[in-house]
Amino acid sequence: MKVLQVNTVCGTGSTGRIAADIHKMLIEQGHESIVAYGRGTAHNCDNTIKIGNNLDFYRHALKTRILDEHGFGSKNATRKFLERVKNYNPDIIHLHNVHGYYINIELLFNFLREYNKPIVWTLHDCWAFTGHCSYFDFANCYKWETHCQKCPEKKSYPKSTFLDNSYDNFEKKKELFTGLKNMTLVTPSQWLANLVKRSFLKEYPVKVINNGIDLNVFKPTPSDFRKKYDLENKFIILGVASPWTRRKGLEYFIELSKMLSDKEAIILVGLSKKGIKDLPKNIVGITRTNSPKELAEIYTASDIYFNPTLEDNFPTTNLEALACGTPVITFNTGGSIETIDSSTGYIVEKGDLQEVKQIIQRTEKEGKDKYSKHCITRANNYYDKNKKFLEYIELYEKLGKEVQI
Secondary structure (H helix, E strand, O other): OEEEEEEOOOOOHHHHHHHHHHHHHHHHOOOEEEEEEOOOOOOOOOOEEEOOOHHHHHHHHHHHHHHOOOOOOOHHHHHHHHHHHHHHOOOEEEEOOOOOOOOOHHHHHHHHHHHOOOEEEEOOOOHHHOOOOOOOOOOOOOHHHOOOOOOOOOOOOOOOOOOOOHHHHHHHHHHHHOOOOOEEEEEOOHHHHHHHOOOOOOOOOEEEOOOOEOOOOOOOOOOOHHHHOOOOOOEEEEEEOOOOOHHHOHHHHHHHHOOOOOOEEEEEEOOOHHHHHOOOOOEEEEOOOOOHHHHHHHHHHOOEEEEOOOOOOOOHHHHHHHHOOOOEEEEOOHHHHHHOOOOOEEEEOOOOHHHHHHHHHHHHHHOOHHHHHHHHHHHHHHOEHHHHHHHHHHHHHHHHHHHHO
16 A cells, blocks of 8 residues: 655654654554655654745745635646656555645645545645634634634744735635545544545545544653752642643633742743743743753653644644643633543633632642552543544544455
């Protein structure tokens, strides 16, 4: 079986690591595999196709900023890429993010319609069925259920500074993305699967495959982290994001810091150096770490993980915290609430910091040990990346057999 995956990045970021891990598993099982990507440098992947170059990226970004026509740039880069696809002649094409300033969706989907082989499309956000945004929770906008127009999220990713083209984008996406004979959609959360069924993509079968993590790395990992930051006698509340955008909820950590006692401290990972300088005294800021082991040490050293996300699909940071034995507090947002149960964490309504404070105090009295075993068990049972990505290969094989029949 020959598989081609297409994503914005390869081997970096959550989606890039997923693509690289599936590639590795395919090769180990004796299949052929290529990952095509548009940005940065490929990591942990030995057979790739780079789509376009930096100039293509900047032109596409400029088209987005001025005309709000994201997904409709990169024509020459896409034509060259599709010629390579024809030469490779894959049995399965697996799309991940097709947004990110690197590929022309009109050329891509017209090709896929003619190619007429099985397509798997993993939706990592909501961009595929809206006229502009990747998430709409913050704006509480549900125009996508009927027809996008006058987008309240025009200045969110993929940002448009001038025009609002959400009406035409919606029309074009609906025309391009529907009517393919052999496409299966995958979502990491049931929440997103339910949204798909309310969108113009409802004609397609949808399979839920949760994100997975590397349990050989994310596990209880002792370290001198507390001593290094002079936090040996503190109750640590951890937050992790990269970058800390509006939807990740940084402002709630700032507000929470005003409500804590001297016995409690906040650790935030993934901040810029400038962002660290602006933090209150009881928040320790750490820049982004590219070391999963170091991140596992921080999760392990913390007493509770707080994810005040306002818009999210199935955040892997929740899974990483659980695997390290750390319970999770999350806002009632998207698929984030699907990552935990009553023995591994707490779900609170968006912005309810009084309840967050009460949960912190309760956990402080009970002790982290009450939760740790349950957290680790849940991660091992449900979020092992090897088991999760095997589900993709099983899906490829199933679709391949259906075509042969």
